[in-house]
Amino acid sequence: MTETTTTPDISHLSIPKDPWTEPFWEGTARGELLLPHCGSCGTHRWPPGPFCPECRSQDVDWAPAGPAVLYSYTVVRQPAPDGTNRIVAPCLVEFPEAGGVRIVAALVDTPLDAIEIGATLTLGWNRHGDDNIPVFSIG
Amino acid sequence: MTKAAVAGVGATPYYFRGESAPQTIFEMIGKAVMAACEDAGIAVTDIDGLVFYSYGFDAALIVEQLGIPELTFCSVVGGVGGGSAGVLDLARLAVEAGRAKNVICIGACQQLENRYGTSLAGLATTPQGILSLTAGLVGPGQSLALIAQRHMHKYGTRREAFAEVVMSSRAYAQTMPEAIRKREITLDEYFAAPMMADPLCHYDFCIESDAALAFLVTSTERAADMKQKPVNIVASAHGGKREWGRAFFWLNMPDDVFASAGAASIAERLYAEAGVTPNDIDVALLYDHFSPLVIMQLEDYGFCKRGEGGPFVESGAIRHGGAIPVNPHGGQLSECYVIGMTQIREAVQQLRGTAVNQVADAKLAVVTGGPAPIPMSGAILGV
Numbered sequence: 001m002t003e004t005t006t007t008p009d010i011s012h013l014s015i016p017k018d019p020w021t022e023p024f025w026e027g028t029a030r031g032e033l034l035l036p037h038c039g040s041c042g043t044h045r046w047p048p049g050p051f052c053p054e055c056r057s058q059d060v061d062w063a064p065a066g067p068a069v070l071y072s073y074t075v076v077r078q079p080a081p082d083g084t085n086r087i088v089a090p091c092l093v094e095f096p097e098a099g100g101v102r103i104v105a106a107l108v109d110t111p112l113d114a115i116e117i118g119a120t121l122t123l124g125w126n127r128h129g130d131d132n133i134p135v136f137s138i139g
Numbered sequence: 140m141t142k143a144a145v146a147g148v149g150a151t152p153y154y155f156r157g158e159s160a161p162q163t164i165f166e167m168i169g170k171a172v173m174a175a176c177e178d179a180g181i182a183v184t185d186i187d188g189l190v191f192y193s194y195g196f197d198a199a200l201i202v203e204q205l206g207i208p209e210l211t212f213c214s215v216v217g218g219v220g221g222g223s224a225g226v227l228d229l230a231r232l233a234v235e236a237g238r239a240k241n242v243i244c245i246g247a248c249q250q251l252e253n254r255y256g257t258s259l260a261g262l263a264t265t266p267q268g269i270l271s272l273t274a275g276l277v278g279p280g281q282s283l284a285l286i287a288q289r290h291m292h293k294y295g296t297r298r299e300a301f302a303e304v305v306m307s308s309r310a311y312a313q314t315m316p317e318a319i320r321k322r323e324i325t326l327d328e329y330f331a332a333p334m335m336a337d338p339l340c341h342y343d344f345c346i347e348s349d350a351a352l353a354f355l356v357t358s359t360e361r362a363a364d365m366k367q368k369p370v371n372i373v374a375s376a377h378g379g380k381r382e383w384g385r386a387f388f389w390l391n392m393p394d395d396v397f398a399s400a401g402a403a404s405i406a407e408r409l410y411a412e413a414g415v416t417p418n419d420i421d422v423a424l425l426y427d428h429f430s431p432l433v434i435m436q437l438e439d440y441g442f443c444k445r446g447e448g449g450p451f452v453e454s455g456a457i458r459h460g461g462a463i464p465v466n467p468h469g470g471q472l473s474e475c476y477v478i479g480m481t482q483i484r485e486a487v488q489q490l491r492g493t494a495v496n497q498v499a500d501a502k503l504a505v506v507t508g509g510p511a512p513i514p515m516s517g518a519i520l521g522v
Contacts, residue, residue: 008275015273018266047267047389053381072292072397074284075337076275088275092285092390102391104274117292126273133273 002111005089007126007135009078015131020048023062028132033123034062035098044099066097068121068136073107075115087112093121093136103134110138143231144369145520146362147181147355148487149174153317153475156250159349164249165197167351169204172243175353180366181241188212188239190230190356192223192246192478201245212239216377216516219262219279219387220428221401221509223479225377225516230356240357246480247351254347256280268388279511280344280429282387284336287431290398291338296434296449298338302329303452304430304465305342305472310458311496312469319346320473343430345471352480354487370490373503373521374412376405379513386512399445400435400510405517409505410441413519417441420519421501422489423463424482427470432510437463440505459496467496479508483518490522 017025020036027034037044038052039059050058073091080086089107094100107115108124121136149171151159159167176183186207189198196215201207212233216225226244233239248255256278263271276282290296305324312318324342332341362369383401385391392401410416417440425436434448442463443451457465468474468485475481486504488494494501508516 008273010273010275013264013269013272015269016264016266021266046391049267072285072289073337074281074288074339075334076281077334078275090271090274090276090281090285102389104270104276104390106274117289128273 002113003087005075005087005107005110005112007108008088008106009086010126010128010133015128020050024048025131027062028125028134029130031125031132033065033134035065035095035101036060036062037099044101046101046103063098065095068093068095068123070107070115070117070119070121070138071102072117073115075112089115091136106135108135108137114138141235141237142359143234143356143372144359144362145227145354145372145487146357146365146367146369147175147179148484149176149178150352150484151350153319154349155319156254156347156349159249160251164195164247164351165200165204167249167349168201168245168247168353171247171351171353172201172205172245175243175355178367179355181355184208185241186243188230188233188242190226190233190242190244191215192226192244192480193217193219194248212242216514218514219511220426220478221379221511222377222514222516223426223508224375224483224506224518225508225514226354227356227372227483227518228375228377228516231372231375234356234358240361242356244354244356245351246478248476248478249349250347256344256347263388271388279387280339281336282390283429283432283510284339285390286386286398287338287429290431290435293398294446294449298330299326300434300449300452301338301343301430302326304427304433304457305329307458308427308466308470308472311467312473314495315469315474316495318469318474319348339429339431345428345476346473348475348477350475350477352477352484354483368491368522370487371521373519374409375518376408377508377514377516378405379515380404383515384513386510388512398435400432400439402436402439402507402510402515402517405515406440409517409519415503415519420463420503420505422467422486422498422504423465424486424504424506425465426479426482426507426509427466427472428476430472433465436507436510464498467494467498482506486520490520
């Protein structure tokens, strides 16, 4: 039986935020994945920040990320307290309808033999205190 | 115009992670600085410039401990590995501008509680970097695994090529007196090793180690009167393109840059300044924290075409007697990892003609920093 990826243990993490990343977390809290683009010239950017790298405008709009595609991935085996290995797959997710911006996220609940670059991804959530962390799966 | 040269090299012994204790890192730095002065034949009190590579620069402590009377130049190249060869660039600028006569470049690491293998955990705890950690990316090896995976996808690069980088490094390390990993490994052993971050296995990761190294940079005129054969800084560069600055954390590099080592613009500047081509380089000292990035640097530095780095190394090109011998000291994969500093030391030894695994008649060497987010860096040294 092929192994399946799991959700990383992030219980020790707190999520630092600033005024420019806050809208991302406000969106995820509502179950929406939003990405920023310039309110002046429309250029998408990542990470969120105080200026548009193309026109230096500070106007920013947030819009739904749209379809997600697997750009690259790795598979890491983390020792778990019960002596087994937890299989996590940090991956890079590309959003073709959001200017091709990519974010890093965990690829979860996916059999290792189903992982394929270019695959369409399904968005899910990893609840973490008051925050919702986006995770993705295949199939 | 004044030109600069490397006139002295000093190093502590090489230690596996933690085994340099109870020395402090500043004790090791002091020993390396004194050894570099001894090598060049100058007094420690002749030092008037300090250039440090990243991590915990404490100029006051160094000059206090070593009794250096005054600095007329003192600076640090930043970054997380990418800037390492930039110490030569900075020192050279100080010497050529007449700001200092004898500039000591320092690079050191000591991994006691902090292990560099999980170093992203601290660096990414920011509003802009936190998704790396929630995704489970805690070390540079995992971030660069995403790049290696994409190189395989885009160009058909095989794990056999990564294995060849490791096996070549081990073959060189066998004759290096201080190499930490000396045992040769076979292709079967490579494929039997535990995976660390697919497509990277245990052997694709560099050694975790402790050491300090120091280099004396001075003018070519003064160097000519010192003890060793001067090694000229023919070209040097640090900096890098915005697109590559996204490596490790946001990973939003354009597709053609993504599956690379991010060094193409540095390489272009070095070749232009030196007035040479990759064909003129006799030996390459490439920053080898992870084996796939050696392959991508060979492409960035023009030793083979983009995407052909895998077959190039599999042909034996980086071995002794190959088209471009790479890291004849065993590199960071097999000899010792000191954030790129052993690469500079080996370049100087090769050009002096005193290397253990000497490349016959070596006249020009390229030395690289990184691949890591900018600043990236590199130098061409020559005799």
